[in-house]
Amino acid sequence: MRIFAGLSLLAALPAAAAPPPGASSCAGCHGGGGMPALAGQPVEAIAGAMLAYKAGQGSPTVMDRIARGFSEEEIRAIAAWVAAPR
Amino acid sequence: MRRRALLGAALLAAPALAQAAPKVVVIGGGFGGATAARALHRLGVSVTLVERDATYLSCPFSNAVIAGLREMEAQRFGYDGLRREGIAVVVQAARTVEERRVVLADGATLPFDRLVMAPGIALHPDAIPGLDTEAMPHAWRAGPQTLLLRRQLEAMEDGGLVVLSAPANPYRCPPGPYERASLIAHYLKTHKPRSKLILLDAKDAFSKQRLFEEAWAALYPGLLEWVPLSSGGKVVEVDAAARVVRTEFGEHQAAVANIIPPQSAGRIAQAAGLTDRSGWCAVDPVSFESRLRPGIHLIGDAIIAGAMPKSAFAANAQARVCAEAVAALLRGEAPAPPKLINTCYSLLEPGYGISIAGVYQPKDGLLADVPGAGGVSKPGAPTAVRAAEAGYAEDWFRTVTADAFG
Numbered sequence: 001m002r003i004f005a006g007l008s009l010l011a012a013l014p015a016a017a018a019p020p021p022g023a024s025s026c027a028g029c030h031g032g033g034g035m036p037a038l039a040g041q042p043v044e045a046i047a048g049a050m051l052a053y054k055a056g057q058g059s060p061t062v063m064d065r066i067a068r069g070f071s072e073e074e075i076r077a078i079a080a081w082v083a084a085p086r
Numbered sequence: 087m088r089r090r091a092l093l094g095a096a097l098l099a100a101p102a103l104a105q106a107a108p109k110v111v112v113i114g115g116g117f118g119g120a121t122a123a124r125a126l127h128r129l130g131v132s133v134t135l136v137e138r139d140a141t142y143l144s145c146p147f148s149n150a151v152i153a154g155l156r157e158m159e160a161q162r163f164g165y166d167g168l169r170r171e172g173i174a175v176v177v178q179a180a181r182t183v184e185e186r187r188v189v190l191a192d193g194a195t196l197p198f199d200r201l202v203m204a205p206g207i208a209l210h211p212d213a214i215p216g217l218d219t220e221a222m223p224h225a226w227r228a229g230p231q232t233l234l235l236r237r238q239l240e241a242m243e244d245g246g247l248v249v250l251s252a253p254a255n256p257y258r259c260p261p262g263p264y265e266r267a268s269l270i271a272h273y274l275k276t277h278k279p280r281s282k283l284i285l286l287d288a289k290d291a292f293s294k295q296r297l298f299e300e301a302w303a304a305l306y307p308g309l310l311e312w313v314p315l316s317s318g319g320k321v322v323e324v325d326a327a328a329r330v331v332r333t334e335f336g337e338h339q340a341a342v343a344n345i346i347p348p349q350s351a352g353r354i355a356q357a358a359g360l361t362d363r364s365g366w367c368a369v370d371p372v373s374f375e376s377r378l379r380p381g382i383h384l385i386g387d388a389i390i391a392g393a394m395p396k397s398a399f400a401a402n403a404q405a406r407v408c409a410e411a412v413a414a415l416l417r418g419e420a421p422a423p424p425k426l427i428n429t430c431y432s433l434l435e436p437g438y439g440i441s442i443a444g445v446y447q448p449k450d451g452l453l454a455d456v457p458g459a460g461g462v463s464k465p466g467a468p469t470a471v472r473a474a475e476a477g478y479a480e481d482w483f484r485t486v487t488a489d490a491f492g
């Protein structure tokens with residue numbers, strides 16, 4: 001019962017869409033300090049670039065090493081989340 | 087594990103029943119703590135940040151300050167951005183953590199439903215007999231020590247020997263000592279060309295080693311010498327007043343000595359009973375909750391993060407994941423398993439940058455490398471690539487400091 005009461009009151013905290021795995025790390029670089037900002041960009045453009053880097057295309061310095069850490073599904077989820085304006 | 091976390095969350099939350107929003111206190115306003123405070127605030131949590139100092143001095147890019155390439159004020163960040171957003175900032179040291187409340191230096195207490203701690207490191211100069219950090223600065227926390235080392239280098243006569251010593255693992259910023267050696271070598275090359283730098287290392291291998299050695303051979307031949315553990319790199323004793331550094335194999339008469347001592351989690355972590363025998367804090371890699379005290383989360387340099395290094399990038403990434411986990415637990419939900427990224431740039435001379443990156447996920451109770459991902463910049467890359475990475479380092483610094491401090 002105690003657990004129940006605790007839970008219901010804490011529902012005061014709104015649940016926002018949680019970032020998919022990896023997505024929250026992107027802001028370390030992509031926040032408008034010089035690297036391309038991501039919010040507001042087309043989801044397809046972000047996902048497409050990440051998938052190309054993962055496949056060894058293009059000549060990124062670091063994004064190929066990072067993209068290889070994610071599946072295509074994860075990349076698409078990250079792209080959708082980081083592209084959303086917030 | 088998941089079930090236990092859920093139950094713990096609900097029980098811990100019970101005293102918050104009388105309050106509108108759950109209360110979270112964050113101790114430490116560095117890259118980890120400041121980022122966590124802002125992320126929690128954005129998630130609707132009522133946050134109080136406790137930080138000992140009125141302003142923060144960044145270690146990233148402080149090696150450039152030592153080498154005279156940058157001024158200290160460019161390293162300074164304040165907490166007005168957080169205050170403007172509505173985060174309560176208490177400028178005071180936390181003394182200890184009792185049951186669900188933080189005790190401040192002045193004796194006042196702050197109650198919490200959950201606590202996030204990012205206290206950084208404690209340095210242990212006592213581990214090296216004879217060491218006096220005023221005579222032989224560590225400069226491993228940005229501040230007066232950074233400027234002391236810079237002044238010592240400026241005052242040194244041309245032809246002097248600079249001795250730098252790097253500690254054994256684990257320690258804050260694995261590539262940091264090698265970036266520092268590079269930038270001091272650059273200073274010597276351009277200002278005191280008859281001088282030499284010896285880098286004594288308590289290890290036989292180090293981060294981005296191949297890239298550093300490639301650059302040293304090209305940029306600083308005959309000027310910078312790396313001495314690994316197996317060749318006498320371990321410092322066993324110093325005579326600080328005479329500036330003598332003794333190793334297992336012999337001694338060096340230094341003009342300037344920069345001894346980076348062994349480290350552990352920040353003192354408050356130990357006072358609060360959060361460190362294990364290693365001196366660092368074991369945490370759950372999904373929620374960053376302490377393995378020793380439920381309801382207390384730890385991030386940044388203070389934790390045992392498995393493959394993830396002690397970097398500002400990592401502290402910032404962990405802070406965001408931890409904030410999501412804390413908010414989930416306060417809602418009575420189980421946090422989702424995360425992935426985290428790290429990227430660390432090092433500067434070898436102005437306009438010459440290299441990087442190491444990694445992607446991490448929880449595995450066997452720690453954060454492990456995602457296989458196939460990560461790695462370092464390509465050896466033998468053209469100068470344009472090195473120049474681009476030097477630029478990215480500055481972009482990263484601008485972005486991460488804005489993300490942490492607003």
Ligand SMILES: Cc1cc2nc3c(=O)[nH]c(=O)nc-3n(C[C@H](O)[C@H](O)[C@H](O)COP(=O)(O)OP(=O)(O)OC[C@H]3O[C@@H](n4cnc5c(N)ncnc54)[C@H](O)[C@@H]3O)c2cc1C
Nearest residue numbers: 114116117118138145146179180206386387396397398399
């Ligand atoms: C020379 C050097 C170069 C570096 N370069 C880079 C780099 O290029 N990239 C990178 O990613 N990382 C770099 N780092 C590493 C980076 O500085 C650390 O990993 C990072 O600062 C860790 O953040 P943190 O929040 O865990 O700890 P900190 O940044 O140390 O913050 C801890 C905060 O907690 C406060 N505090 C401690 N105890 C208490 C208490 N009891 N009460 C209240 N407040 C308290 C402190 O005052 C401090 O503000 C470098 C480090 C060094 C030394």
